[in-house]
Amino acid sequence: MAKQGIEYSPDRSDPQRVRLYDGLPEGISRAEVTFRVAGGLRGSRVVPVSRAEFAQLRTALESGYESPWSAPSRITVSEGQYYVRQAEQRIAERAAEFERRAARIDLDCPWCEQPRRYLGQIGFVTGHTGFMTEAPSELGQLVDKQHAYRCDSCGSLLYFADGVLPHPLPGRKRS
Numbered sequence: 001m002a003k004q005g006i007e008y009s010p011d012r013s014d015p016q017r018v019r020l021y022d023g024l025p026e027g028i029s030r031a032e033v034t035f036r037v038a039g040g041l042r043g044s045r046v047v048p049v050s051r052a053e054f055a056q057l058r059t060a061l062e063s064g065y066e067s068p069w070s071a072p073s074r075i076t077v078s079e080g081q082y083y084v085r086q087a088e089q090r091i092a093e094r095a096a097e098f099e100r101r102a103a104r105i106d107l108d109c110p111w112c113e114q115p116r117r118y119l120g121q122i123g124f125v126t127g128h129t130g131f132m133t134e135a136p137s138e139l140g141q142l143v144d145k146q147h148a149y150r151c152d153s154c155g156s157l158l159y160f161a162d163g164v165l166p167h168p169l170p171g172r173k174r175s
């Protein structure tokens with residue numbers, strides 16, 4: 001499973017290494033910012049940002065599975081912190097936008113006037129009919145994942161395509 005979010009090691013308050021898997025500029029799948037001082041066998045070593053003299057950034061492009069890291073580029077400590085902060089901001093903005101959209105969605109069953117319950121993801125097999133037949137062809141079948149909500153009173157179902165909003169949705173706030 002692909003890693004997500006931002007990993008701060010050892011912690012977010014004074015990290016020495018930050019790995020980013022989200023909130024990155026277009027076309028970049030992951031990035032790593034390390035905070036460093038000069039010295040050691042390799043010319044620099046990783047230290048907490050509070051003691052760092054400079055930073056290093058390396059990135060990987062979004063091309064297929066596990067594309068290689070770029071050569072590291074040397075940046076200032078504040079440029080390194082800015083890179084991380086921008087990603088945090090993009091993630092926060094996107095989450096806020098999802099929240100706004102999700103808050104508009106009413107999960108209540110219109111007949112029973114109660115909220116539909118989240119069942120999880122259901123895979124629908126989709127496909128085409130075969131040659132000279134109405135039966136489905138074995139080729140070209142796909143599993144289309146949908147998030148399902150069911151009313152436990154009447155059994156009516158509501159589906160949402162996967163990959164658009166995070167699920168389960170909160171449902172409309174009742175007042």
Ligand SMILES: [Zn+2]
Pocket residue numbers: 109110111112113151152153154155156
């Ligand atoms: Zn119902």
